[in-house]
Amino acid sequence: MTKLIYVNNMSLDGYIEDERGAVDFFPVDAEVFRSHTDLLLSAGTFLYGRRLYETMAHWETDATLAAQSDLFSEFATAWQAANKIVYSTTLTAASTANTRIERHFDPTAVRELKAAAGSDITVGGANLASQAVKAGLVDECQLYVLPTVLGGGKPALPTDARVDLELIDERRFGNGVVLLRYRPLGL
Template identity: 40%
Template sequence: MRKLTFGMNVSLDGYVAAPGGDIDWSVPSDELFQWWSDRVAATGLALYGRKMWETMSSYWPTADQQPGVTPAEVEFARRWEDMPKLVFSSTTRTVDWNTRLATGDAVAEISRLKTEDGGPMDIGGATLAAAAMRAGLIDEYVLATAPVLVGGGKPFFTALDNWVDLNLVETREFPDGVVLTRYETRR
């Protein structure tokens, strides 16, 4: 059975984006950026909602052509393009860069994908992750918590009907005071 992980940069007060979708506060240090890049390289399939897909696909396919691009960004862009991706959307019509589109029930499709053979899956985007979270499909949570309070916006966690018990499996501090924590779901 494939493992499903939800991980994102998050503010100390629990948001992945501030009001208006602002994520300027979440720019990672070089070390944290490399950690995320290595994670992308190890991902068997990335699951994206429409908004996360639009954010990622609007930048990474041409990142290597941007002024001042770093070698780490070029590497991440290559890894991101190579990584298999599945976008869940009822409005998006076309996808590129090793990506396919799903227009049906996301929870049913994610449940099906978890039973297949293959590498680990990462889910990106708080809205899609919320549906998987409520359905009890997430096996691991990764929070790169930045020392900033944004006061509102898009929360990392959704409202749940039941508690989810977790085991802490890793804690790591990065420059700029970011603390990464990984938790596995107790089953």
């Protein structure tokens, strides 16, 4: 069965960026990066908010990234192959192939997408993921918890909804990152 998976990197205290909007606290590590690549390879569609899309688009628009290593090349190839849906009221055109822009998040359209998909779908960007969580669309959360406390910033999870979760897996990486996989209770 196709799953909608919310995936994000977050600080130990639950933030995806600090109070200045910086995300420079992520410890780059081949083991964690490989895990991200494996997730990309399992998904056929990525749902993004504008800011995350603009960050990730560099994997297609900047060839020097893929040229840095075999691991980066595999990540770039997987990212480019997937379909991307970007939710934005301001973006006028996509800078990457296999990408379409939607003006507003429509839970019904996402349900239909899930029903028709042949592989998993990921959702990224805290605001967009929050909408998907509140709509009951997220089947799994894969949260990479980083060994850093930011003390504030943009929350990784909804702050205006209660969602009870069940831990289904955990993985510890050598650099102190922990991948926690949860599913909402009742699924």
